[in-house]
Amino acid sequence: MRVTFDPGGLADRIAGGEPLALARGISHVENESDGFEALLERLDGRAGRARRIGITGPPGAGKSTLTAALTRHYLDQSLKVGIVAVDPTSPFTGGALLGDRIRMGELSTEPGVFIRSMASRGSLGGLATATREAADLMDAAGYDRVILETLGVGQAELDIAVSADTTAVVLVPESGDGVQAMKAGLMEVADLFVINKSDRPGADRLEKEIAIIMSIRFANREPAGGGGGAEEVWRMPITQTVASESRGVDEFAAHLDRHFDWLTATGRLEARRRAARLRRAHDALVRRCHRDARRIWRDASPETLDSGASPYAIARRLYEASRRPRTGTLRGT
Amino acid sequence: MRVTFDPGGLADRIAGGEPLALARGISHVENESDGFEALLERLDGRAGRARRIGITGPPGAGKSTLTAALTRHYLDQSLKVGIVAVDPTSPFTGGALLGDRIRMGELSTEPGVFIRSMASRGSLGGLATATREAADLMDAAGYDRVILETLGVGQAELDIAVSADTTAVVLVPESGDGVQAMKAGLMEVADLFVINKSDRPGADRLEKEIAIIMSIRFANREPAGGGGGAEEVWRMPITQTVASESRGVDEFAAHLDRHFDWLTATGRLEARRRAARLRRAHDALVRRCHRDARRIWRDASPETLDSGASPYAIARRLYEASRRPRTGTLRGT
Numbered sequence: 145m146r147v148t149f150d151p152g153g154l155a156d157r158i159a160g161g162e163p164l165a166l167a168r169g170i171s172h173v174e175n176e177s178d179g180f181e182a183l184l185e186r187l188d189g190r191a192g193r194a195r196r197i198g199i200t201g202p203p204g205a206g207k208s209t210l211t212a213a214l215t216r217h218y219l220d221q222s223l224k225v226g227i228v229a230v231d232p233t234s235p236f237t238g239g240a241l242l243g244d245r246i247r248m249g250e251l252s253t254e255p256g257v258f259i260r261s262m263a264s265r266g267s268l269g270g271l272a273t274a275t276r277e278a279a280d281l282m283d284a285a286g287y288d289r290v291i292l293e294t295l296g297v298g299q300a301e302l303d304i305a306v307s308a309d310t311t312a313v314v315l316v317p318e319s320g321d322g323v324q325a326m327k328a329g330l331m332e333v334a335d336l337f338v339i340n341k342s343d344r345p346g347a348d349r350l351e352k353e354i355a356i357i358m359s360i361r362f363a364n365r366e367p368a369g370g371g372g373g374a375e376e377v378w379r380m381p382i383t384q385t386v387a388s389e390s391r392g393v394d395e396f397a398a399h400l401d402r403h404f405d406w407l408t409a410t411g412r413l414e415a416r417r418r419a420a421r422l423r424r425a426h427d428a429l430v431r432r433c434h435r436d437a438r439r440i441w442r443d444a445s446p447e448t449l450d451s452g453a454s455p456y457a458i459a460r461r462l463y464e465a466s467r468r469p470r471t472g473t474l475r476g477t
Numbered sequence: 478m479r480v481t482f483d484p485g486g487l488a489d490r491i492a493g494g495e496p497l498a499l500a501r502g503i504s505h506v507e508n509e510s511d512g513f514e515a516l517l518e519r520l521d522g523r524a525g526r527a528r529r530i531g532i533t534g535p536p537g538a539g540k541s542t543l544t545a546a547l548t549r550h551y552l553d554q555s556l557k558v559g560i561v562a563v564d565p566t567s568p569f570t571g572g573a574l575l576g577d578r579i580r581m582g583e584l585s586t587e588p589g590v591f592i593r594s595m596a597s598r599g600s601l602g603g604l605a606t607a608t609r610e611a612a613d614l615m616d617a618a619g620y621d622r623v624i625l626e627t628l629g630v631g632q633a634e635l636d637i638a639v640s641a642d643t644t645a646v647v648l649v650p651e652s653g654d655g656v657q658a659m660k661a662g663l664m665e666v667a668d669l670f671v672i673n674k675s676d677r678p679g680a681d682r683l684e685k686e687i688a689i690i691m692s693i694r695f696a697n698r699e700p701a702g703g704g705g706g707a708e709e710v711w712r713m714p715i716t717q718t719v720a721s722e723s724r725g726v727d728e729f730a731a732h733l734d735r736h737f738d739w740l741t742a743t744g745r746l747e748a749r750r751r752a753a754r755l756r757r758a759h760d761a762l763v764r765r766c767h768r769d770a771r772r773i774w775r776d777a778s779p780e781t782l783d784s785g786a787s788p789y790a791i792a793r794r795l796y797e798a799s800r801r802p803r804t805g806t807l808r809g810t
Binding site: 181182184185188189202203421422424425426428429430431432433434436437440441449454455456457458459460462463 | 514515517518521522535536754755757758759761762763764765766767769770773774782787788789790791792793795796
């Protein structure tokens with residue numbers, strides 16, 4: 145099952161903007177094909193131009209419709225857009241009503257748009273890492289905006305959302321979604337809020353609710369800088385949209401730009417990206433150790449696995465055998 | 478930050494049914510305190526009596542109200558109940574409206590009930606593992622039923638749900654939850670369905686919807702056994718409940734019993750549990766390798782981290798240095 149490829153050649157083609165090469169590169173990263181880290185390393189110096197936008201929220205909030213509308217907005221400005229979708233209910237990843245799927249289909253044939261869905265099953269704890277690296281490749285391939293669409297529930301999913309420069313949390317007016325979302329940890333990751341489907345009753349109430357919760361939560365937060373004044377504090381905007389009719393989307397995009405400018409002006413962008421690089425090194429290290437575990441498990445003898453020992457004793461034996469200098473004892477007794 | 482404890486002594490106290498010892502044991506597992514695997518190993522032979530029930534579903538489906546009602550049902554039968562809650566919106570774990578919290582509070586003072594919430598943040602990819610082990614400890618402590626309440630979204634969360642003997646998926650009538658849930662992968666993990674808040678409009682429609690989807694999906698599935706006949710096939714029941722009034726809960730519990738009997742009669746319980754033991758060994762191995770990554774990262778020198786090399790080069794250097802025989806080179810140049 146080993147896939148071999150030429151990391152240098154593929155890196156050049158990705159950097160040259162070939163969509164097919166990009167698609168292949170992301171697959172190699174997802175599958176951890178031999179050489180995938182060399183590919184990432186080669187393209188490392190080429191990334192950093194794209195602005196990364198996380199769009200997250202509960203199922204049914206209309207995240208992908210908003211993603212599509214925002215993408216149209218950027219296309220109108222002649223910007224290239226990469227989309228990484230991790231939400232299992234997203235039409236980008238597969239779970240969609242027919243109408244949604246048709247709308248997304250139109251978008252996917254658009255030049256200047258690259259859509260990639262990531263399987264949330266099967267990756268050995270590495271979903272957030274692989275997703276971020278897919279965004280890295282799109283960045284290196286020259287996409288100006290990379291949108292990460294993730295479901296705002298679950299740890300791995302929230303990890304992805306916070307890896308963006310700016311994270312937008314999308315909610316809908318009905319059924320106490322506001323409070324539910326607050327509880328699900330969405331509050332902590334939000335740089336701005338969108339109330340989508342705001343033509344339904346309850347949008348204004350939800351907006352007030354969010355504003356109140358945010359003001360309580362951040363009341364005691366000191367401005368980060370010294371004499372920087374008002375611009376040191378980010379006042380979290382709440383935008384009402386009807387994404388299916390593109391209503392409010394220009395305003396949403398303007399807030400995204402404002403946030404990016406604020407990040408840049410306050411030095412936070414640089415700090416965030418420096419921290420992100422360290423985080424990448426950390427994750428790459430974890431992945432290497434994970435690979436050890438996979439290799440050890442794959443090489444384990446049936447005798448050890450069926451020995452009747454406790455699971456913890458089995459794990460310990462396998463692990464300790466793998467640490468000893470290789471003398472072929474692992475497969476022996 | 479190293480916590481030391483006597484695994485043997487604590488194991489005896491847990492097996493003796495001391496709630497405080499159980500609480501401490503779970504904390505040691507969560508924190509991976511020195512000796513936590515010895516504790517698990519000691520108690521390994523004592524587990525296996527409890528029936529494990531996974532209750533999962535989207536936010537707002539009333540999973541914890543159903544968990545509470547089911548717990549009452551078991552208490553009436555003089556059964557001891559352990560609850561592991563991983564849902565961030567659950568009143569057991571913290572996110573709750575006042576009324577919910579009071580109801581849960583009553584339950585938590587009940588003798589014969591042990592409630593533990595697991596933090597879904599912070600665990601280095603080990604949430605599913607630690608949660609399953611918390612259930613192991615409750616099992617060893619003599620709880621007859623262990624209920625795992627998890628949010629039915631996100632990979633780690635679904636992993637927890639499927640670790641139970643029987644997994645119940647809870648939905649509510651409104652807002653197309655049925656279809657949304659199908660898309661979120663809940664279909665694959667369900668052994669039975671509950672339509673909670675079934676006094677609201679749409680419960681019968683949703684029940685039909687689920688029945689149709691299930692019949693299509695499983696139409697081509699062959700009975701697993703040879704001449705076993707009808708009992709070889711599990712016909713997935715759908716129960717309508719109003720958990721807040723305990724309506725339908727006896728029926729739900731009866732279906733859970735039926736499923737457990739079916740698992741036992743068909744030999745699936747034994748097979749599942751054997752597979753679960755292998756899975757435990759695998760997860761324990763992964764956790765050991767994870768710990769390697771944490772240790773390597775903790776010991777990394779600032780020079781290496783700030784070297785300006787790409788994240789992948791940094792990870793490679795750290796990893797390779799850790800594989801060399803220890804000569805103090807890691808902290809040196």
